Amino acid sequence: xxxxxxxxxxxxxxxxxxxxxxxxxxxxxxxxxxxxxxxxxxxxxxxxxxxxxxxxxxxxxxxxxxxxxxxxxxxxxxxxxxxxxxxxxxxxxxxxxxxxxxxxxxxxxxxx
Amino acid sequence: xxxxxxxxxxxxxxxxxxxxxxxxxxxxxxxxxxxxxxxxxxxxxxxxxxxxxxxxxxxxxxxxxxxxxxxxxxxxxxxxxxxxxxxxxxxxxxxxxxxxxxxxxxxxxxxxxx
Numbered sequence: 001x002x003x004x005x006x007x008x009x010x011x012x013x014x015x016x017x018x019x020x021x022x023x024x025x026x027x028x029x030x031x032x033x034x035x036x037x038x039x040x041x042x043x044x045x046x047x048x049x050x051x052x053x054x055x056x057x058x059x060x061x062x063x064x065x066x067x068x069x070x071x072x073x074x075x076x077x078x079x080x081x082x083x084x085x086x087x088x089x090x091x092x093x094x095x096x097x098x099x100x101x102x103x104x105x106x107x108x109x110x111x112x
Numbered sequence: 113x114x115x116x117x118x119x120x121x122x123x124x125x126x127x128x129x130x131x132x133x134x135x136x137x138x139x140x141x142x143x144x145x146x147x148x149x150x151x152x153x154x155x156x157x158x159x160x161x162x163x164x165x166x167x168x169x170x171x172x173x174x175x176x177x178x179x180x181x182x183x184x185x186x187x188x189x190x191x192x193x194x195x196x197x198x199x200x201x202x203x204x205x206x207x208x209x210x211x212x213x214x215x216x217x218x219x220x221x222x223x224x225x226x
Binding site for chain 1 (some may be wrong): 132143152153154155156157160167168200202204206207208209211212213214215216219220222
């Protein structure tokens with residue numbers, strides 16, 4: 001069984017500043033993927049970033065980057081130059097096409 | 113064109129009724145899923161289908177029955193609705209292959225049982 005833990009139910013950041021959201025996971029799979037999804041008030045689930053667990057290089061997508069520590073089973077998301085539109089619930093997820101397990105989410109507030 | 117479309121977006125119904133939620137994807141994906149998001153925003157898988165075959169059936173009351181007429185459609189039928197069934201239900205799809213690029217989600221159906 002897989003578990004994904006997000007220990008920060010809420011975070012806030014000043015506009016233009018940087019924030020890091022934490023995620024740890026546990027899995028017995030040898031081949032798995034990690035994701036961050038964003039859910040704004042519209043409730044649409046939007047893929048933010050993807051990491052292949054067999055790759056050591058941290059994924060980046062514009063202002064979003066991850067710090068993937070495989071041995072520690074840690075997968076944090078860094079948002080640089082935060083914008084008002086980044087305000088949302090962020091979910092960390094681990095798994096494969098068979099099943100993705102989601103964390104409980106971190107509600108991010110961006111302060112103007 | 114919406115990649116994964118769910119209908120309806122909102123559903124308000126009385127206890128004891130039977131209702132269905134429809135999902136269609138035009139991405140050519142071979143796996144589809146139903147997830148339930150509760151009031152605390154926790155997302156839990158209910159079912160997954162691969163090429164019309166049931167792959168995962170988590171501990172879900174048998175009042176919930178998925179139906180996949182073809183690999184582009186996965187509908188969810190719920191019998192004898194209860195207050196505790198109130199939640200947002202998400203349909204999603206993905207493509208299995210050498211690499212996995214995550215799920216594409218529908219916009220969700222907010223079900224309210226009164």
